[in-house]
Amino acid sequence: MVTLDEYATILRRSALDPEPSENGSLSEDEDEVQATCSEEPISSEEPTGPEEPTGTEEHTETKEPTQLEELFGSEDLAEIGAFRRFNRFLSEVDEPTDTMEAAMARTSAFTSHQRKPPTTSTGDDYLKRIERIKEDCDEYETQLLGGIVDNEKISITYSDIHVDRSILDSLENLTTLSLIHPEAFTYGVLRSNRVSGALLYGPSGTGKTLLARALSKQAGVTMLEISGADVLQKCVGEGEKIARAIFSLARKLSPCIVFIDEADSFLAKRKDDDKHHERSMINQFLREWDGMAAGNGDAAFILLATNRPYDLETAVLRRVPARFLMDIPTSEARKAILQILLKEEKLGRKADIETLAGMTTSYTGSDLKNLCVAAALTCVSEEYANAAARKAPTPKRRIIKREHFDKAMLTVKPTITTPADLSRLRMFDKRPGGF
Structure with missing residues (x-):
């Protein structure tokens, strides 16, 4: 069992808390940090309004920024100050034998008070972003713009559908884990490799499309819906250009879920009697998919849906190791x-x-x-x-x-x-x- 004193000692030895110099005193730079960081306790009381004038106004001079303020910025120094107050908070606790669980509970309460709420984009910001993307689209990307689903207008949430919780957890990990914990994807096998696709399959009417929309809504990412009619073109060579446009548009919309319903309509098994342009379109789609799965920052997640998974091309199935059966409900x-x-x-x-x-x-x-x-x-x-x-x-x-x-x-x-x-x-x- 780790005591609270041990926990506080570990924090004080961290790099964020300056250690004393050899002579036992802080260095000049450390003195400046301590002087710059606010030492005032945090107050939870709301301001009652402007202060009344006292009748004598003192002339205040503009304070020149210190070297550390110029180097770090006021927000970084404020964080250092908050961390110092937190260390004092730990040292002043009256229960030295407190458990780690209790210490972490107080840690959470303190840091949640310090942390600012995350900034979320408004509906107007989203619409402006989509308009900017539309202005930058080429001829083939423009043909796919009708498939962009406005996240703000999706009314389906997890509470409106009934899906096995394990399926929801797996899909959330695949689609949003890199957004929630980006530091885990900066090294090792996850830096350049990841699962970039999943397959939903089952009889018609089992909620595959509803699940895709609810996933997009809950994850807060844009959804791009693609159908076979969008890809299958009359003119030879157009299919490859549309396949390329799907991924280029998805990168512009990133973070994005590309939902391809009835995937077997254009990603079916290749046969000897296939026409050359049909085979070229599938090959181009797979090349673009591989390029996106390389782990770059502007990536999208491909979510396929079909009621005939056994008709899909083997190379497509290899790219969707995550497969989920949406069966007839019990x-x-x-x-x-x-x-x-x-x-x-x-x-x-x-x-x-x-x-x-x-x-x-x-x-x-x-x-x-x-x-x-x-x-x-x-x-x-x-x-x-x-x-x-x-x-x-x-x-x-x-x-x-x-x-x-x-x-x-x-x-x-x-x-x-x-x-x-x-x-x-x-x-x-x-x-x-x-x-």
């Missing part, structure tokens, strides 16, 4: 999804969440959303018809009953996914190379 998952969808609705006695989850076997998240919307519309139509027949006002709040869901299920069917397709998807998840 009974428990359907309960969670229904709770999210119906959290602001009033349900009838027989239309409880557990009953609805049992009725909707094989429904995907998208199917459940469509079912709930159809049931609510049926309820509204019925209530307005009844109110008109009785010449009475409609209820202030609708009540969705079991019969409304029964009627909705006549029209909203589960997404058709054959057992063979499901088995093939799940076998792909078990193949070597998963993340």
